[in-house]
Every structure is written in C-alpha cells, then in structure tokens.
Amino acid sequence: MSAPDYAIEAEGLEKVYAASGKMPEKRALKSIDLKVPRGQIFGLLGPNGAGKSTFINILAGLVTKTGGKAKIWGMDIDQHPRASRAAIGVVNQEITMDPFFTPEEALELQAGFYGVPKGERRTDEILEAVGLLDKRDAYVRQLSGGMKRRLMVAKALVHNPPVLILDEPTAGVDVELRRSLWQYVRRLHDAGTTIILTTHYLEEAEELCDQIAIVNHGEIIACEPTSQLLKRLDQRILRVTPREPLNAIPESLSHLDAKLLNSGDLEIAYRNSETGIGRLLEQVREAGVGVADLSTDQPNLEDVFVAMTSEPA
Ligand SMILES: Nc1ncnc2c1ncn2[C@@H]1O[C@H](COP(=O)(O)OP(=O)(O)OP(=O)(O)O)[C@@H](O)[C@H]1O
Numbered sequence: 001m002s003a004p005d006y007a008i009e010a011e012g013l014e015k016v017y018a019a020s021g022k023m024p025e026k027r028a029l030k031s032i033d034l035k036v037p038r039g040q041i042f043g044l045l046g047p048n049g050a051g052k053s054t055f056i057n058i059l060a061g062l063v064t065k066t067g068g069k070a071k072i073w074g075m076d077i078d079q080h081p082r083a084s085r086a087a088i089g090v091v092n093q094e095i096t097m098d099p100f101f102t103p104e105e106a107l108e109l110q111a112g113f114y115g116v117p118k119g120e121r122r123t124d125e126i127l128e129a130v131g132l133l134d135k136r137d138a139y140v141r142q143l144s145g146g147m148k149r150r151l152m153v154a155k156a157l158v159h160n161p162p163v164l165i166l167d168e169p170t171a172g173v174d175v176e177l178r179r180s181l182w183q184y185v186r187r188l189h190d191a192g193t194t195i196i197l198t199t200h201y202l203e204e205a206e207e208l209c210d211q212i213a214i215v216n217h218g219e220i221i222a223c224e225p226t227s228q229l230l231k232r233l234d235q236r237i238l239r240v241t242p243r244e245p246l247n248a249i250p251e252s253l254s255h256l257d258a259k260l261l262n263s264g265d266l267e268i269a270y271r272n273s274e275t276g277i278g279r280l281l282e283q284v285r286e287a288g289v290g291v292a293d294l295s296t297d298q299p300n301l302e303d304v305f306v307a308m309t310s311e312p313a
Contacts, residue, residue, distance in 0.1 A: 004074030007163045007194035008036040008059065014067030015054050015218075028054040030218040031068065036196055036211075038162075041189050043209035043226070044198040051218040052198040053093065056167050060090040073162055086114070088163045089156030093171065095148045099141035103132050103151050106140065107158055114159040121158070129184060130154045146177035153184070164188060166197040170204060182208055206230065237297040238280055240266045243290030250287035256280075 015029040028051045036042045044052050057063035059072060061081065070077045073087035097106060107123045127133045130150040135143060143151065149169065156164060166185070170178040185208060189195055199205055205212050206226060213223040222229070245264045257269040266289065270280055277296065284291065 003038055003162070004071075005038060006035045006071070007038045007040075007073060008034070008196065009071040010034045010055070010068065011070075012068035013055070013058065013065060013070055015051070015058065015063065016066045028218050029058075029065075032215075032218075032220055034213060034220055034223065036194065038194050039189075039192065040210040041185065041195045041197070041208050043205040043212040044196060044215060045200075045202070045205055045212055046198075046215035048200075050215040052215055053167055054218075055215070056090065056092075056165055056196075056198065059088060059165065060092075061085050086159060087161055088165055089159065089161040090165045091149075091152045091156045091167060091169060093168045095145070095152060097140050097148065097151065097155075099139060101140055102137050103127060103140065103143070103154070104136040106151060107154060110155045111158045116159055122160070123158075126154045126157050129157075129187070131180060131184075146174065146181075149177075150181065150184075153181070157188075162192070163194045163196065166195065168198055168200070170199070170201065178204070236270055236272050236277075238268045238270060238277065239295045239297065240268070240284055240289065240291055241293040242266060243292045246289065250289065252287045253283060256283070 010032050013029055013032040013034075015027070017026040017028055019025040032051075032055065034055075044055070046052050054063055058065045059070060059077070061077070072084040075084035075087065077084045101109065104123060104127065107126060108121070111121045111123070124133065124136075127136055130153055132143075132147060132150055132154065135147060140148065140151065153164075153166070153169070169185070170181055182204070185195055185197070195208075197204075197208070209226050211223065211225050212229055214221050239261075242264065246260060246266065249258050249260055249266070253266075253268075259267045261267055266284070268280060268284075270277075281291070281294070
C-alpha cells in the first residue's frame with residue numbers, strides 16, 4: 001500500500017464514558033474532526049481532562065469509541081482493527097513494565113508479541129537509539145525514571161510503526177533527559193516516522209511540533225501550524241495613563257483596537273509587525289491625549305493557550 005496523505009484521520013469521533021457509581025456520564029470527546037498529515041511532528045495540547053488520552057486510547061484500541069470514525073495510516077480502525085493498530089506504536093503516560101526483565105528481554109518479548117521474526121528484530125539498534133545499549137542487561141527495576149520512559153519508547157518501536165504516539169513523553173523527566181528524548185524524536189522524524197505527542201509543556205510543543213491542535217472540553221478549538229500559532233505572539237498591548245481623565249475613546253483612535261479601562265487607562269492592542277509603538281504613541285498624542293505613564297505587555301504562548309482554553313464549556 002502506498003503511503004497515505006494522513007497518518008491519522010478522525011471524523012466525528014465521540015466518546016461518552018458511562019455513568020458509574022456517583023460519577024455521572026462524561027462526554028469526553030465531542031465529535032472530533034482531526035487530520036494529522038504524514039511526516040509531521042504533531043502536538044496535541046490541552047489542559048488536564050481535555051480528552052487527549054481518550055483520543056489516543058481510542059486509536060490504540062484501549063478505549064472503545066461511542067461514535068464517529070477513525071483511520072490509522074489510511075485504515076479504518078473498525079474494518080481493519082489489527083492492521084491499523086500495527087501501524088502505530090503508543091507510549092502511554094504510565095510506566096508499565098515487568099521489573100524483572102532486562103531491557104533486551106523486554107524488547108525481545110515485545111517483538112515476539114508483535115510477531116516480528118527473529119531475523120528482522122532490531123533490538124540493539126533501538127536500544128542504542130534510546131541510549132540504553134549499556135543497560136541492556138540491567139534489570140528494569142534498576143533503571144532511573146527517565147531510562148524507564150526511554151525503554152517504553154523503545155518498546156513502542158520494535159514493530160517499526162510508521163506512526164508513533166507519545167502521551168506526555170517527558171512528564172517528570174529532567175531537563176537534560178528531556179532534551180535527549182527530543183533529539184531522538186527528531187531523529188525518528190527525520191527517518192520518516194510521523195510523531196504525535198501530547199504535552200503540557202508549551203516549550204516542548206513549540207520546539208518540536210510542525211502543527212499543534214489544542215483540545216479543550218473534548219473539542220478541538222485550534223489546529224494550526226506552530227508558526228501561525230506563534231504569530232499570535234505578535235500581538236502587544238499598550239497601556240497609557242492619560243494626564244487628564246478621559247470620558248471616552250477619542251474619535252480619531254476609534255479605528256484602533258482600544259479600550260477605556262475603569263481605572264481611566266487606555267489600553268490599545270496592536271501588532272508589533274504592523275504598527276510600531278512610536279507611530280501608535282504619535283496617534284495618541286495627535287488625539288490630544290497627554291501621556292502621564294505608559295507600559296507595554298507581550299503575551300507568550302502560555303497566554304494564548306490560557307486565553308483559548310479558559311472560555312467556559
Ligand atoms: N475510564 C473513564 N471513565 C470515566 N471517565 C473517564 C475515564 N477516563 C477518562 N475519563 C474522563 O474523561 C475526560 C477526559 O479524560 P482524558 O484522560 O482523556 O483527558 P486528558 O486530556 O488526557 O487529561 P490529562 O492531561 O490529565 O491526561 C476527563 O473528564 C476524565 O475524567
């Protein structure tokens with residue numbers, strides 16, 4: 001089969017967790033439409049409980065969807081459950097592995113589980129790639145948290161899937177190890193693997209992802225190339241304290257995105273690349289506003305994210 005345009009396609013994907021005990025029914029995914037182009041590093045961002053893991057677990061076959069369709073590598077997960085799952089490697093949030101196996105044994109077992117013939121196994125190559133070759137004979141319980149996480153990634157790679165899904169790959173991993181994991185993710189990407197990662201770290205998404213989808217309350221509220229999302233950072237706020245209190249925004253400033261605050265300050269949103277601060281201040285002065293004080297504010301990706309996800313459901 002020739003490579004599909006999209007590594008993952010979801011259409012109207014729904015998940016309702018049934019009520020249980022005192023927990024009411026929960027609509028965790030609300031008709032999600034999402035396409036992940038082949039060859040990307042794609043970020044799935046969202047606050048706790050947004051539905052990221054539910055989405056991933058449906059793809060992985062760990063959660064049963066209650067509506068909609070999903071395709072992995074062009075294969076419908078209902079029509080081709082086995083073949084579609086063979087096209088992904090999933091690394092979950094929880095570290096689950098038998099403490100009494102060595103990394104080498106863990107990978108061999110996993111390869112056996114996926115039916116990879118002995119002659120086609122790449123155990124050494126994968127251990128080397130995740131920096132665990134020198135730990136091949138150590139017991140898993142002797143590995144550090146970061147090493148265990150890398151072993152989880154290694155296990156997800158034994159069947160050579162074209163799509164790798166990493167759910168919070170660097171949660172609880174220190175900065176240095178995070179960097180080395182990123183490096184490895186980039187190498188896999190360079191070798192042609194499509195990578196989907198969920199993360200709370202905006203820095204991680206910014207650094208790695210070609211495209212970012214933001215999930216909130218079970219819905220996709222933005223899906224844009226990272227560069228476009230970052231362009232929103234171009235927005236600045238100029239706050240002016242006028243010498244004399246203003247009753248209203250002067251007519252000549254009405255074309256600007258300006259607000260009069262209760263404090264009497266004038267707040268003007270502008271794009272740094274379009275209107276320089278000098279030109280803006282000139283316009284304020286030309287409108288007859290004397291400037292007693294001023295400040296500027298620049299949002300970061302965190303602000304953009306918070307602003308997008310803080311609207312009520
Ligand atoms: N097995 C389950 N039964 C009932 N509700 C569930 C179940 N699993 C998840 N949920 C609920 O579904 C919603 C989405 O959860 P999910 O784990 O997909 O979010 P998430 O975005 O991955 O969050 P996090 O970043 O904290 O991992 C949450 O409200 C959660 O409480």
